[in-house]
Amino acid sequence: MRSPVRLLAFVVAAVFVILAIRGRQAQPQTQKQPVIQQHAGAGHRPAAPAADKAAEKAPAAKSHGGWGGSYLHKAADKRLTGQLDRASKASPLMKCTGDLHIFKLSADELGRLNDGAAANRSTLGPMITGTAYRMPCRYESETEAAATLKDSCCPQTVNFRLGTTDFKVFQQVFQYHYMRYLYTLFAEEPPQYILDAGANAGFSSMLFKLLWPNATVVSLEPDPSNFAMLKANTKQFKGVHALNAGLWSHAANITVTTTEHGNWGRVFREAGEGERGMPAYSVQDLATLLSIPAFDLVKIDIEGAEGMVFAPGGDFSWISEAKVVSMEIHDYFGSYFGLEQDQVSRRVDAAFNTTGYQIASDNEHVMYIQPQHMEAVAAVLTKHAAEAAAAARAVAKERAAAFTAKKEAAAAAAAAKADQAP
Ligand SMILES: *[C@@H]1O[C@H](CO)[C@@H](O)[C@H](O)[C@H]1NC(C)=O
Ligand SMILES: *[C@@H]1O[C@H](CO)[C@@H](O)[C@H](O)[C@H]1NC(C)=O
Ligand SMILES: *[C@@H]1O[C@H](CO)[C@@H](O)[C@H](O)[C@H]1NC(C)=O
Ligand SMILES: *[C@@H]1O[C@H](CO)[C@@H](O)[C@H](O)[C@H]1NC(C)=O
Secondary structure, three states: OHHHHHHHHHHHHHHHHHHHHHHHHHHHHHOOOOOOOOOOOOOOOOOOOHHHHHHHOOHHHHHOOOOOOOHHHHHOOHHHHHHHHHHHHOOHHHHOOOEEEOOOOOHHHHHHHHOOOOOOHHHOOOEEEEEEEEEEEOOOOOOOOOOOOOOEEEEEEEEEEOOOOHHHHHHHHHHOOOOOHHHHHOOOOOOOEEEEEOOOOOHHHHHHHHHOOOOEEEEEOOOHHHHHHHHHHHOOOOOEEEEOOEEOOOOEEEEEEEOOOOOOOOEEEEOOOOOOOEEEEOHHHHHHHOOOOOOOEEEEOOOOOHHHHOOOOOOOHHHHHOOEEEEEOOHHHHHHHOOOOOHHHHHHHHHHOOOOOEEEEEOOEEEEEOHHHHHHHHHHHHHHHHHHHHHHHHHHHHHHHHHHHHHHHHHHHHHHHHHHOO
């Protein structure tokens, strides 16, 4: 009875080995002609905590000068970047640390997940659902949702695929606060219409809805598996249009070029005639399709397809209407698109060249801030600076008082000692 089972097992194993070898051989060919892709909503991958080191070592990042290698980062206004960083770190939302609690996990596994390590796949299914406590949110209370914005931390249901970059993306957004400049940039007036291009598993869209419950968020993700997660992670919100589609310079069908950079690095190209693909849209197409007057916040993290979105001759009318455009720029994926070194950055630069936007560098994201919007931001920064200065003065005053009190006590003690002396 056993041997037929063994024989069957052997045959199945042999077929797997053959398929695996063939798959390997076929792979290099698939990398020939690239193109797009979208990725993690998470923005920035800075010199991150140790747990994230593995993610920093993506092969493409190494060979092309790193995630933050764009010269546009150097063009950023350092003073403005510093001010945004200080003001954002002072936000009460920084206290919301996205602590994960997942029913089926042991304390040990949970600890590793909270540290960004992979969970033990063998004890869990392919997808897990849990609760993240202390997520940033602005609900006054459950019942008067969004009536009054108030910074607080709330629990939130989250979904992950094991063995993918999902935990890392979650961690970047909610534990490391890679997108924290938004707390300051929209402190005065929430963005009403948001485009999240490269929404990945939905964590950036989730952040946007938690920060601005009334906003309409258009979330694009062309990879079907990422898109399923995006749907799962945004289904509890109203006003999220999740589209299984990419961002491109014009309406097109696109197809995946390489998966070698993991779930957060899918690269796409335009499909040939008669070839099947995912739909892709321009920013303007999306606004028209969904009757959106203009996107206030545009987040673009699309694995090099920025080079296509900002290709010369495109319709860039949306740029001057956006208050903030936050982009991860992938010069190191340029070759997939037939672009030269730095050409992705140069295309972005040229598209923004005449608009008078200020640039801040938020780790791997380059943020363009509209001149009109900069007035509101400046007011927030001035207010923060005044508060910080007042707080510093109060601390100094307290220290001085403590110092004086200590000196007086010491003098009194010395006097008492002198009195006791014979
Ligand atoms: C994963 O779980 C299996 C089954 O409980 C266990 O045998 C294995 O040691 C675990 N691996 C790790 C790395 O914790
Ligand atoms: C959100 O929308 C609701 C319903 O339209 C409105 O009552 C509320 O004031 C809005 N909240 C904010 C902060 O804009
Ligand atoms: C995308 O493909 C569909 C079906 O193959 C086709 O009808 C459509 O015209 C294509 N769209 C574009 C923009 O090429
Ligand atoms: C941007 O504008 C400046 C001044 O008009 C010009 O010197 C520069 O070459 C432009 N850069 C790009 C990338 O077009």
